Amino acid sequence: MRLDVIFRVGAKILLPIMLLFALYVQFHGDFGPGGGFQAGVMSAAMVIFYAIIFGLETAQKVFPPRLAEIMVPAGVGIFAGVGVIGMLLGENYLNYSPLADDPAHGQEYGILLVEFGVLVTVSGTMVAIFYCFMGRGR
């Protein structure tokens, strides 16, 4: 797609907005519809969009496949790790209350961290699946 100037310029304008919206959905998840899953899919969609417009090789330079592969377990690790912190602080597993002085705030921080883990895993998985299938048959 060497000649599609409109595509390329349009994509460059859209990409930061997509990421910004993904982050908005991520952090607004506490108060309204949203959360890690949706935000993860959106940020992965950004990478996929980039790969479609600019080619797989360019996209893999920006977002290496190995990074996607690491992100998948890393997110699960964040989720399980936050739970373990609660356990280390003397409460049951997955109890986020001791994360802050006020139990309600502790729960909020816990959920924020867990949602971040979900974001990491979901976006990593989506991109990894996309790379896997794009890379096939070449």
Added chain:
Amino acid sequence: MDLLYQIVAHYNHWITIFLMVSGLYIVVSRGNMVKKLVGLGLFQTSVYLLYLTPGKILGGTPPVLSPDFSVYSNPLPHVLILTAIVVGVATLALGLALVVRINEEFGTIEEDEIFAGDEDE
């Protein structure tokens, strides 16, 4: 009249049953592996409805505490089904990945062709 009311009042269950049975039928009757997965997806979707529809309480508001309301819809089914959807997506993704690999190895995704080819070995 009573019977008719019974049938109409539970229309959500009829939809569920229809989806469930048609999904299972596709899984059993189709030899194409992708179509089988489509049927499996339909079958799983019917379960989402089975859970979600009784969760809505007539006159209930979204379950956010507020002094103005006293009747809330049940949020738990939604949480459960969110989990089930994620599980379903994972299953579907794994299934499709297997189909891609099967296509690479056998050159077809029709079950009867694969089994017919296998006999020769």
Added chain:
Amino acid sequence: MIAANLPALQVVLPLLGAVLCAFFRRGVWAWGVALLVSLTMPLIAAGLLVQVLESGTISYALGGWKPPYGIEYRIDVANAFLLLLVSLIGAVMMPYARRSVEKEIAPERQAWFYTLYLLNLCGLLGIAITGDAFNVFVFMEISSLASYGLIALGRDRRALLAAYQYLIMGTIGATFYVIGVGLLYSMTGTLNMADMASRLAGIENSRAVLTALAFLTVGISLKLALFPLHVWLPNAYAYAPSMATAFIAATATKVAVYLLLRYFFTVFGAATVYTRLPVAEIFLLLSLAAMFGASIVALFQDNVKRMLAYSSVAQIGYITLGIAIANKTGLTGGIVHLFNHALMKGALFMAIGAVFYRIGSVRIDDLAGLGKRMPITMGAFTLAGLSIIGAPGTVGFVSKWYLGLGAMENGWWWLVFLLVASSLISVVYIGRVVEVIWFRPLSNAAKGAKEPPLSMLIPTLLLCAATIYFGFDTTITAGIAGRAAEWLLAGSG
């Protein structure tokens, strides 16, 4: 702090181990993590069992949310026993895994193998430990998805087909399970099993509850490969990597049986299950069909792994026979057989895995004369095979003895004859392999074979020795199984 959090650690450690394994690219490091986790698991399970035996049921509120609102991990005699079994099998098999995996799986995928193994372990332990009906579904899918992946890692391209077939059947089974749970949830408004049991009192005869029971039974029976629903099992076991076959065969179906027991006896209660629906008759019929049908099919298999897979279907028939007999002795027989079958099938599949490691084949013709080259491995195979037959002095005999006694208590003396008759079929299919191994001239494939490395030999012998030891000393197995059976039957009140 650690003692109080043991129930969570039992499930979280494999999960964290899986995460760690996924970071590694080198199989050996992942194996190290998996070994460490696998060896810790039995310690935790033993700790839990001791706590349960001393002070009764343990309840652990996940996230501090009190049951029945939050997810509860609930450990009693029955599932503490199962936790110990699953984690012990994992611990014994992990040292074996390294060589076997190096031989059978491409280097870049070995770390993934251990990741999937740990996820599978996490799922199985989770099903056993949790007291929440929906949580069971989540863990069931974790373990199932991991095992589809494990099976697909097999060298043979038919492994992919087997994994696909298992995926379709397994997902249908899991979905049936969720439908059942959904119906129960809409009837009782709770997902906590103990709470559900108390709320079902009084409405257990309603149509929705009976429908739920039917869906749950079919769904779980798919997972445990009850006779007509077993079609996924033979291919999956035959084409999966040896280590995966050994682990899945020894644990996955056992956990599903436990789940069935849990629903029958603690959620619905024996009174509902056995009087309102003809469950005992159906299970009796299907168990007998499995014991004979699958054994007869096993006679005609050329692939030894496939033959053992059909034998697994038949042996599951013995376990479900215990459910059909449904008195204390019979149920004890079923639960003991659950434990015993895990031991002997584990030993058999590990011995066959060692054969594959040396000669690269599991066809019965290629095994000819192997007894001369690998006498210890083949001796272990023969002993474990005797246990499948149910020879006195092996674990197989103990469970069949209890099943027979239980049948007599019900006045089903004809069942005892059928038990003996089905054992005779297993004499033929095990005997066929044993004859080929010891009394035939050496095959070409087996020419260069020698004993497998010690890391593979010792775990196999360990499981094999266990099948003999528990055949003589039944105080531990039959004792705990008896307590569990008593507890399950009493839980029906």
